[in-house]
Amino acid sequence: MAPDGQILAPNVYDAEPIPPAAREAIDQLLASGDLFRYTAAKDAPVALLEAEFAELMGARYALAVSSCSAALFLSLKALDLPRGAKVLIPAFTFAAVPSAVVHANCVPVLVEVGANYRVDMADFAAKLPGAAAVLISHMRGHTSDMDAIMALCDAAGVPVVEDAAHSLGTEWHGRKIGTIGKIGCFSFQSYKLVNAGEGGILVTDDPELAARAVIMSGAYEHNWKKHPGLQNSYMRWQNALPLYNMRMQNLSAAVIRPQLPEVAGRVAKGRAGHDRVAARLNQSPWLCVPEALPPEERAPDSIQFNLKGRWSDAEALLFQAEAKQRGVAVQVFGLSQDNARAFWNWQFLGDIPDLPKTRAMLMRACDVRLPTRLTEAELDFIASALVDAAVDVMG
Numbered sequence: 001m002a003p004d005g006q007i008l009a010p011n012v013y014d015a016e017p018i019p020p021a022a023r024e025a026i027d028q029l030l031a032s033g034d035l036f037r038y039t040a041a042k043d044a045p046v047a048l049l050e051a052e053f054a055e056l057m058g059a060r061y062a063l064a065v066s067s068c069s070a071a072l073f074l075s076l077k078a079l080d081l082p083r084g085a086k087v088l089i090p091a092f093t094f095a096a097v098p099s100a101v102v103h104a105n106c107v108p109v110l111v112e113v114g115a116n117y118r119v120d121m122a123d124f125a126a127k128l129p130g131a132a133a134v135l136i137s138h139m140r141g142h143t144s145d146m147d148a149i150m151a152l153c154d155a156a157g158v159p160v161v162e163d164a165a166h167s168l169g170t171e172w173h174g175r176k177i178g179t180i181g182k183i184g185c186f187s188f189q190s191y192k193l194v195n196a197g198e199g200g201i202l203v204t205d206d207p208e209l210a211a212r213a214v215i216m217s218g219a220y221e222h223n224w225k226k227h228p229g230l231q232n233s234y235m236r237w238q239n240a241l242p243l244y245n246m247r248m249q250n251l252s253a254a255v256i257r258p259q260l261p262e263v264a265g266r267v268a269k270g271r272a273g274h275d276r277v278a279a280r281l282n283q284s285p286w287l288c289v290p291e292a293l294p295p296e297e298r299a300p301d302s303i304q305f306n307l308k309g310r311w312s313d314a315e316a317l318l319f320q321a322e323a324k325q326r327g328v329a330v331q332v333f334g335l336s337q338d339n340a341r342a343f344w345n346w347q348f349l350g351d352i353p354d355l356p357k358t359r360a361m362l363m364r365a366c367d368v369r370l371p372t373r374l375t376e377a378e379l380d381f382i383a384s385a386l387v388d389a390a391v392d393v394m395g
Contacts, residue, residue, distance in 0.1 A: 008327070009326070009327020009328065009381065009385075010327075010374055010375075010378035010381060010382065012329070012368070012369040012370065012371055012374070012382075013369070014371070014373075015190035015191060015195040015371075016190075016193070016194070016195040016259070016266065016371065016372065016373070017195075017373070018195065018255055018258075018259075019258040019259060019262065021258035022254055022255050022257070022258045022259075025045065025254040025257070025258075026251060026254050026255070029045070029250055029251055029254055034250065035249050035250050035251055036249060036250070037064075037247055037248060037249060037250055037253075038219075038223040038226055039250075040226075041226070042226060044226070044250055044253075045250040045253035045254045045257065046064050046247075046248050046249070046250055046252075046253040047226060047227070048253070048257065049062075049064050049201075049248075049253040049256055049257050050062040050063060050064050050201070050227075051228075052257060052260055053201055053203070053260065054203060056260055056263070057176055057178060057179055057184070057203050058176060058179060059179055059184075059203035059204065059205060060204070060205045060207070060210070061203065061204050061205070061206075061207070061210035061230075062201055062202070062203045063201065063202050063210065063213050063214055063217060064199070064200070064201045064247075064248040064252075064253060065199075065200050065201065065202070065217055065246045065247065065248055066198065066199065066200065066246045066247065066248060067187070067189070067198055067199065067200045067246075068096070068163070068165045068185050068186060068187035068188075068189070068200035069096045069099065069100050069200070070200055070217075070244075070246035071185035071186070071200040071201060071202040072096075072097065072100035072101075072135065072161065072163060072185050073100045073103050073104055073244070073246070074202065074213045074216055074217055074244065074246060075135075075161045075182075075183040075185060075202055075209075075213065076100065076101065076104035076106060076133065076135070076161065077104055077212070077213075077216055077244075078183070078209045078210075078212040078213040078216070079132075079133055079159055079161075079182070079209070080212070081104065081106055081132050081133055082132070083105045083106075084105070084106065084107055085106045085107065085132035085133065086106070086107050086109050086130055086131045086132055087101045087104075087106045087107065087108055087109065087131065087132065087133045087134070087135050088109045088111055088124065088127055088128065088131045088133075088134045088135070089101065089108050089109070089110060089111065089134075089135045089136075089137060090110075090111055090113050090119050090136065090137050090139060090144070091110040091111060091112060091113050091343045091355045091358040092113035092117060092137075092139050092341065092343075092358055092361070092362065093137035093139045093163070093341070094137075094139070094165075094340055094341055095340040095341070095345070095346055096340075097135065097137050097163055098110075098346055098348075098349060099348070100135075101135065102348065102349070106132070106133075108349060109127055109131060110343060110353055110355060110358075111123050111124050111127055112355050112357045112358050113139075113357065113358045113361060114357055114361065115290065115306060115357075115360075115361050115365075116142070116290035116291070117139060117140065117142040117290060117304060117361070117365070118142055118143070118144040118145065118293065119136070119144035119145070119149070120357055121144075121145055121148050121149075123357075124148075124149065124152070125152055128152055128153070128156055128158065129156070131156075131158055132158070133158060133159050133160070133161060134149070134153055134158055134159070134160045134161070134181075135160075135161045135163060136149060136160055136161070136162055136163065136181065137163040137165075138162065138163060138164055138165075138166060138167040138170070138177060139166065139341075140166050140300075140302060140304055140367070141166040141167050141170055141298055141299060141300050141301075141302075142292070142298075142304070143167070143170060143172055143177060143292070143293060143295075143296045143298070144293075145293060146172050146177075146180050146295075147173075147295070150180060150181070159181070159182045160180070160181030160182055161181055161182060161183045161184075161185065162177065162178050162180060162181040162183070162184040162185065163185055164177050164178035164184050164185060164186050165185065165186060165187035165189075165192065165200075166187075166192065166301075166302075167186075167299065168186050168192065168193045168194065168263060168299060169193060169263055169264070169266070169267035169270075169299030170296065170297065170298050170299045171296070171297045172295050172296055172297075173295045174297075178203060179203065179205075182204060182206060182209060183202055183203070183204045183206075183209060183213075184202065184203045184204070185200060185201070185202045186200060186201050186202075186203075187199070187200050188200060188201070188252070188256055191301070191369070192301070193263060193266055193267070193270070193299060193301055193372070194256055194259045194260070194263065195255075195259070196252045196255045196256045197252070197255075198252070199248055199252045199256065200248075201248075207229075207230055207233060208233055210230060210233075211224075211230045211233035211234050211236075211237055212233075212237055212241060214227050214230075214234065215234065215237045215238060215241045215243070216241050216242060216243060216244050216246075217244065217245075217246050217247055218243050218244065218245040218246060218247045219234070219243075220243055221238075222238075224238065266299075266301075266372045267299040269372040269373075270299055270300050270301050270370070270372040271297075271298060271299065271300060273300075273370050273372065273374055273379050274298070274300040274302075274303050274370055276376065276379050276380075276383070277303055277368075277370060277379050277382060277383045277386075278303060278305075280380070280383035280384070280386075280387060281303075281305050281383060281386060281387065283387070284308075284386075284387045284390055284391075285308065285309065286307065286308050286309060286311075286390040286391070286393075286394045287305050287306070287307065287308055287386065287387065287390055288305060288306045288308040289303065289304070289305045289306075290304075290305075290306065300370065301369070301370060301371060301372055302367060302368060302369045302370050303367075303368050303370050304365055304366065304367050304368075305365075305366050305368075305386075306361070306364050306365055306366070307319065307332070307364040307365075307366065307390075309394070311364060311394070313335060313363070315393050315394065316332050316335055316363070316364065317332070317335055318393050319332075319366075319389050319390060319393045320332060320335070322388075322389035322392050322393060323385055323386055323389040325389075326385035326388065326389060327381075327385060328368065328381075328382050328385040328386060328389075329368070329369075330366050330367065330368050330386065330389075331366065331367050332363070332364065332365065332366050332367075333362040333363075333365050333366075333367060334359065334362035334363035334364075334365070335363065341362070342362055343355060343358060343359075343362075344359070368382065368386070370382070
C-alpha cells in the first residue's frame with residue numbers, strides 16, 4: 001500500500017511463506033549434516049512427511065520424491081507398462097506431463113480439452129481403446145469428469161494415474177483428488193499450495209505399486225527396511241528393478257511438514273479469493289470464468305478465464321499489454337511465446353496431432369496467479385485491472 005493509502009499492484013510472484021517452525025528443524029539438520037533420507041535408522045524428516053501426508057490424504061502409502069515429474073514417471077514405471085505403450089493425457093497440461101510419459105518409454109496420446117479446460121469425454125472415449133494407461137492431468141486444478149473417466153477406464157481395465165500437481169485440497173464428491181485413480185501425484189514446487197522450491201509425492205492404496213515405486217525411487221541395498229510394511233514385496237523387487245534415484249532429501253521435508261497443517265486454511269482462502277475475482281470478471285461482456293463441474297470443490301491458487309466474444313489475436317495481445325500497464329501480469333496461453341502449456345510447442349513428440357478444440361481454447365484462455373495470501377483489496381485491484389483492460393481494448 002502506498003503512503004497515501006492507495007492500493008499498489010500486488011506482487012503475485014512470491015511463493016507461500018515458510019512457517020517459522022521449519023527453521024528450527026532446518027538448523028538441526030544443518031548442524032547434524034544428516035540431509036540424506038536414509039542416514040537415520042528411523043523417523044527421518046522424509047519418512048515422517050510420508051506418514052503425515054498419507055494420513056492427510058487418507059491413503060495407505062506415500063512416497064516423497066524429487067519432483068511431481070519424478071512421481072509421474074515412477075507411477076508409470078510401477079505400473080510395468082510395456083515399451084511403446086499408449087498413455088492418454090489431456091492436451092491441456094504442462095510439458096512435464098508428456099515428458100514423463102516419454103521418459104517412461106511410453107507414447108503420449110493427446111485428448112481434446114474443451115473451453116471449460118476439462119477433458120472432452122467424446123474424444124477420450126474414442127481414444128481409450130488400445131491405451132495401456134491414462135494419466136489424467138487436473139491442469140491448473142480443473143477437475144475433468146472423474147465419474148465418466150473412471151467408469152470407462154474400469155470397464156476397460158485401464159489404470160488411471162492422477163496428476164494432481166495443482167489440486168492438493170480439491171475434492172470430487174467429497175473424495176480427495178489424487179486418491180481416485182490407482183496413484184495420485186502432487187507437487188511442492190514454489191508456485192503450488194505447499195512450497196518447498198521443488199519436490200513431489202505420490203500416494204496409492206496398492207501395496208505392490210508402492211513397493212515397486214519405493215525400490216525404483218532409489219531404496220538401494222536394504223534401505224527399503226526404513227519404509228513401513230511391505231517387507232515381502234520389497235525383498236521380491238530388490239535388484240529386480242532399476243534404481244532411478246529420485247529421492248527427496250531431508251531439508252525439503254523439513255520445509256514441507258510445517259505447511260501441511262496450513263493446507264485447509266490455504267484452500268479456504270484460495271477458493272474465496274478465486275470466487276471474488278471470478279464474480280467481477282463474469283460481469284464483463286468480454287470475460288468469462290467457466291463454472292466448475294458440480295461434484296468439484298476446488299482449491300485454487302490461480303484463475304483462468306476466457307476472452308469472450310470476437311477477439312482477434314492482436315486484440316488479445318493488446319489486452320495482455322493493457323493489463324500489464326495496470327500492474328497485472330496475464331498470459332494468453334496460446335499467444336505467449338514458447339509457452340510450455342501449448343501442445344504445439346512439444347516438439348519432442350514428433351508429429352503434433354491436430355486438436356482444434358484445445359487449440360481454440362488455448363488461443364483465448366488467460367492465466368493469472370492468485371496467491372492465497374492476497375487481501376480482498378489486492379484481489380479487487382486485480383479484477384478491476386482485468387475488466388478495465390478488456391474495456392479499453394474492446395470498448
